[in-house]
Amino acid sequence: MVFKIFLKIFAQPNNCIYICNQSVANYMRRDIYQAIADPTRRAILMLLTVGALTPNAIAEHFDSSRQAVSKHIQILAECGAVDQDQRGREIYYQLNIEKMKEIDRWMEAFRKMWETRFDQLDNLLNDL
Amino acid sequence: MTNKFVFEPDLAAKKIYISREFNASIEKVWRAWTEPDLIEKWIAPKPWTAETKILDFTVGGVWLYAMVGTEGHKHWVYAEFTAIEIGSAISTLGMFCDGDGNPVANGPKSYRDTKFLSIEGNRTKVDSVITFEEESTIQMFVEGGFKEGTTMTLNQLEELLASE
Numbered sequence: 001m002v003f004k005i006f007l008k009i010f011a012q013p014n015n016c017i018y019i020c021n022q023s024v025a026n027y028m029r030r031d032i033y034q035a036i037a038d039p040t041r042r043a044i045l046m047l048l049t050v051g052a053l054t055p056n057a058i059a060e061h062f063d064s065s066r067q068a069v070s071k072h073i074q075i076l077a078e079c080g081a082v083d084q085d086q087r088g089r090e091i092y093y094q095l096n097i098e099k100m101k102e103i104d105r106w107m108e109a110f111r112k113m114w115e116t117r118f119d120q121l122d123n124l125l126n127d128l
Numbered sequence: 129m130t131n132k133f134v135f136e137p138d139l140a141a142k143k144i145y146i147s148r149e150f151n152a153s154i155e156k157v158w159r160a161w162t163e164p165d166l167i168e169k170w171i172a173p174k175p176w177t178a179e180t181k182i183l184d185f186t187v188g189g190v191w192l193y194a195m196v197g198t199e200g201h202k203h204w205v206y207a208e209f210t211a212i213e214i215g216s217a218i219s220t221l222g223m224f225c226d227g228d229g230n231p232v233a234n235g236p237k238s239y240r241d242t243k244f245l246s247i248e249g250n251r252t253k254v255d256s257v258i259t260f261e262e263e264s265t266i267q268m269f270v271e272g273g274f275k276e277g278t279t280m281t282l283n284q285l286e287e288l289l290a291s292e
Contacts, residue, residue, distance in 0.1 A: 036139055103139070107137050110135075110137075110144070111135040112173075113173050114135060114146055115133060115135070116173040116174070117170055117171060117172075117173055118131070118133065118148045118150075118170075120169070120170035120173070120174070121150065121160055121170040122131070122150065122151070123170075124160055124166060124169045124170050125150055125151070125152035125156055125157065125160060126151075126152075128152065128156045128159070128160065128166075
């Protein structure tokens, strides 16, 4: 959903790119990239690749306070990187694989730009 | 593929490693990366075109160019040369630009180190490492250069989303 809105913002012709980017940055205050920007959050995501865990089980893997870990889990949930699953009294957190794929898509667009540039450079070098 | 294109993101290290081989002498490749009229011929992915505003190819010098879209709107890309080894290496500091092409002092920054290596058969290998400074990796996607690629592949992405 956020991703689609992001595309819409990008699709608008806009001379004032700074403002455009700022609004994107604000809108995306909680985005998938923020999920992976922090080493503890990356470690939590790695843990969850094995399976769903409760906040307590996650916290056991870290030296930081339970509160600190809980804050990271909250950010991950806000980013959409993890989903909650209520099982009886316990809440389990699991990876949102689809959301993580967004990163790949953005990276692919960046890769594509460089590939195109280099193909154009090949043509230029042939003519030099 | 004979051009050995490599594109390897290391998100944890906030780096992207890009490598490519070209079927031309190192002298020619160097010229294509450093002379404004030649840069303009390849730096903007079609249908974008590039217009150089400033290119002061000295250490501390500024490189400012615009990617111009089909409807005439401009995306500015600003870089400062931090190190130059004639014929073999270029380092730049990239900064975020406002709509008039002025760098934003406290905006996100990126660093690019590019090395040129002559290889067998009159070929040249170019290795680039782009390092992003900001805490959040979202910055790399609003940093100059990415927008263009994004816009270019927008249709593809929309198709992708529509198919889901």
